[in-house]
Amino acid sequence: MGYRTEGVEPIKKVSIIISKGSLEGIYPGLIMANGARAEGMEANLFFTFFGLDAIHKKRIEHIKVATVGNPAMHIPTLLGGLPGMSALATHMMTKKMDELDIPPINEFIEMIGDTGAGMYACKASVDMFDMKKEDFVEQVQDIITVGDFYDMAAGGEIIFT
Amino acid sequence: MSTATYAGVQVRLNDEGFFEDPNEWTPEMATEMAKADGIDTLTDPHWTVINFMRKEFFEKGTGPTVRVLGKTSGVSVKDLYLLFPKGPAKMAARIAGIPKPKGCI
Numbered sequence: 001m002g003y004r005t006e007g008v009e010p011i012k013k014v015s016i017i018i019s020k021g022s023l024e025g026i027y028p029g030l031i032m033a034n035g036a037r038a039e040g041m042e043a044n045l046f047f048t049f050f051g052l053d054a055i056h057k058k059r060i061e062h063i064k065v066a067t068v069g070n071p072a073m074h075i076p077t078l079l080g081g082l083p084g085m086s087a088l089a090t091h092m093m094t095k096k097m098d099e100l101d102i103p104p105i106n107e108f109i110e111m112i113g114d115t116g117a118g119m120y121a122c123k124a125s126v127d128m129f130d131m132k133k134e135d136f137v138e139q140v141q142d143i144i145t146v147g148d149f150y151d152m153a154a155g156g157e158i159i160f161t
Numbered sequence: 162m163s164t165a166t167y168a169g170v171q172v173r174l175n176d177e178g179f180f181e182d183p184n185e186w187t188p189e190m191a192t193e194m195a196k197a198d199g200i201d202t203l204t205d206p207h208w209t210v211i212n213f214m215r216k217e218f219f220e221k222g223t224g225p226t227v228r229v230l231g232k233t234s235g236v237s238v239k240d241l242y243l244l245f246p247k248g249p250a251k252m253a254a255r256i257a258g259i260p261k262p263k264g265c266i
Contacts (some may be wrong), residue, residue: 040247116242
């Protein structure tokens with residue numbers, strides 16, 4: 001059985017913004033973009049602020065779960081702040097995701113690039129962090145302004161994560 | 162549930178157009194469904210994907226996700242999207258006569 005309301009047009013295009021640099025901040029946007037392509041929709045990903053870590057060559061392999069300031073982790077803040085806690089939580093979560101066949105972020109970015117989804121970095125954030133096009137993985141097509149983003153997103157849905 | 166006639170045979174489809182019973186499917190139906198979906202000719206790589214999906218479905222009870230297809234079918238993710246532009250997992254599963262794959266990735 002499907003969930004689509006009868007008579008309603010299916011979504012044809014999504015523009016997904018990834019603004020956070022933690023593991024739990026990055027995955028949802030990637031899963032939604034990949035899923036959109038798998039359903040035949042056009043999809044573009046925009047990375048802004050700390051979300052840029054997800055496409056940064058050197059940082060992409062060091063994305064971690066936030067163990068402090070995250071009540072849903074169900075560990076006391078003081079414990080979450082101990083050295084190695086974030087690495088441990090990340091290790092446990094990535095192991096579980098691997099069992100569920102969810103790829104690590106670098107592989108996921110590569111796969112999403114192969115689906116034909118567009119990937120872009122936000123100019124204001126890139127300038128703020130003193131980054132350059134060369135700092136990003138090859139799947140990133142361009143560094144664009146907010147105006148470019150709205151032009152590109154026209155005619156589709158915008159999702160902010 | 163509805164019915165459709167492919168290659169001269171009536172089959173049962175669910176609300177989304179996927180086969181109710183994958184055993185009702187024949188390769189001739191796939192050719193006809195593909196054509197209606199904009200794929201004029203099913204090439205060898207198309208058949209590799211279709212056959213792989215059916216095999217996986219009958220072995221595991223659900224069709225493979227795009228990631229599994231890309232890793233194990235012998236056809237890359239990039240090519241999957243070129244072969245089945247309307248979304249490989251969904252479009253290929255429909256043409257292969259199996260239910261829509263359940264995975265999120």
